[in-house]
Amino acid sequence: MAIKNLHDLYLDQLKDLYSACKQSMPIVTEMGRVATSRELSEALIAGNQGIARGMEVLASICSRHDTDPTGEHCRGMEGLVAEARKHAIETEFGDEDTQDAAIITQYQRLTHYAIAGYGCVRTFANRLGYNDDGAALQDCLDNTRDGDEHMTRIAEGGVNQAAMDGQ
Template sequence: MTISTLKDLYVDQLQDIYSADKQSLDATKKLHDKATSSELKSALEAGVKGISQGMEQVKGLIQGHKADPTGEHCKGMEGIVKEVHAHAVNADIADKDVMDASIIAQYQRMTHYGIAGYGTALAFAKRLGLDGDASTLQTCLDNTYDGDRHMTEIATGEVNKEAAA
């Protein structure tokens, strides 16, 4: 697709978010399987649910603009997911608490990428006067921030303390 207007760029960014979410969904499921902390496992389950909901919302926005949700492959998230595999999913970390700390670090990297994507798309939607889209994207952004904050609470409350012991 040739990008000629801000709306073209906006739709391209939505497709990128959809691809990023799809990749992070699979990675989050794998992180869940490696986690040992029950609180962390629960948070990752919530992350899977949240990412899935975000994907559905973004898919609807893309289709509302007569575009294909799978029209873009997010190379940025592809790289982050490779890091997730290297530093958590396939990592040789013997201590379970250190592994949980690494899982949180990797999950938050994916989350921060999502925050950047949703924030940018939200700014574009507002500039384009797409109030309905902006409302949906604000919800996605808020949910992503909430998930990130929850992971920080788990890390600073339980996991990092145990990993340092």
């Protein structure tokens, strides 16, 4: 697809973000199964539910614009997923708490990518006058930021301390 204008770029980025979300779900599930902190595991499950809701919003918006959300493959998220697998799942850790800290780190990297994506498409939607799209994308952005902040609270509330105590 040739990108001739902001509308075309908007659709392209919606599809890219949909792909990013789809790719992130399996690794988030995997990190949730590996996490030993119950609070972390539950947050990852909630994170995946949020990702799924975001995908529904993206698919709905794409449908309103007569485009298929599955038309792109996000290479940026592909790399982040590979990094998450390498650094949070496949690495040999000396203790479970340190692995939980690594899981939070990798989840937040995935989340920050989504925050950037949602922020861009929300801004495009607003500029294009797609007010319903912009409002829905703002909700996704807010929910993603809330999830990121929740992970920070889990890290600061005990996971990082427990990992440090394991030294």
